[in-house]
């Protein structure tokens with residue numbers, strides 16, 4: 184066993200304990216007080232590792248915790264990123280707290296993705312304890328990923344915080360010990376709002392311009408933009424509009440949930456949505472299209488393929504290779520970082536499954552080898568940027 188593996192084995196109880204504390208802290212993105220309590224746990228650990236710590240937009244929705252550590256190897260910093268929020272409301276951890284057997288862990292966020300943060304932090308700890316040379320590290324902890332940043336500006340803040348990095352490792356989980364993610368679909372929320380002309384539907388219907396009727400025509404066209412074989416889906420998820428059955432409605436809107444495989448697809452789709460909005464069926468109505476939030480897709484690049492090859496060599500040395508590069512249907516913040524031109528691998532965290540359900544689980548034996556892989560990648564000398 185090499186020194187990293189030996190050291191990490193001694194840290195397994197501490198890693199489980201830290202994970203337990205993280206999991207037992209409720210952290211829905213919508214509860215800033217809970218988020219701050221979860222952030223405080225990570226921040227204290229970062230400070231214990233002598234990292235310089237600050238928060239962007241502290242106490243606001245979508246705050247990002249940043250921990251930085253100078254390198255003893257040359258080169259731009261390496262990003263370790265992950266999110267602290269879960270999809271579960273406050274009170275869930277009281278009902279079903281962290282539990283573990285020899286083989287499996289459970290609890291809210293046990294796969295998606297609290298152990299990933301434990302693994303990143305203990306990879307840093309191992310490098311320090313063993314005085315191994317390592318790259319400069321910038322750890323980014325996001326707090327409203329599950330809401331795809333719809334109530335915050337964290338997507339822009341994350342893009343900003345990623346600037347100047349050499350490469351990035353996102354610590355979401357994977358389904359198997361030898362898997363990492365090189366492709367994720369992107370997502371966005373688009374609001375399509377129609378303004379019409381109100382009128383009494385009995386006295387003067389000819390004076391009205393129905394926003395609901397116009398929106399109905401548009402919804403048929405918008406949904407038809409979906410192309411599932413191309414990985415593109417448009418879902419008119421909500422509609423609102425009108426005020427009374429005897430008034431021609433002057434207002435209607437829909438929120439679109441959009442998923443796409445490439446950022447080029449997204450731009451093309453947005454142009455199509457704009458074109459539909461610009462050509463009304465009901466004359467005299469006007470439509471505005473607003474992108475509420477977006478997460479870029481993660482697409483393989485020359486840089487990310489090189490990073491994958493390097494990771495594969497280390498994974499094989501650790502005994503969890505050869506690595507399989509997986510395409511994931513779910514959006515992830517890795518896409519936002521990669522869109523800044525930074526080679527990015529995702530899915531480096533814990534192995535498990537059933538995210539977003541009460542049956543969510545994680546595999547204990549994946550903690551150590553995959554933490555070792557993260558630590559190994561913080562030691563590479565290859566420069567990407």
Ligand SMILES: [Zn+2]
Pocket residue numbers: 266295296328355
């Ligand atoms: Zn996640």
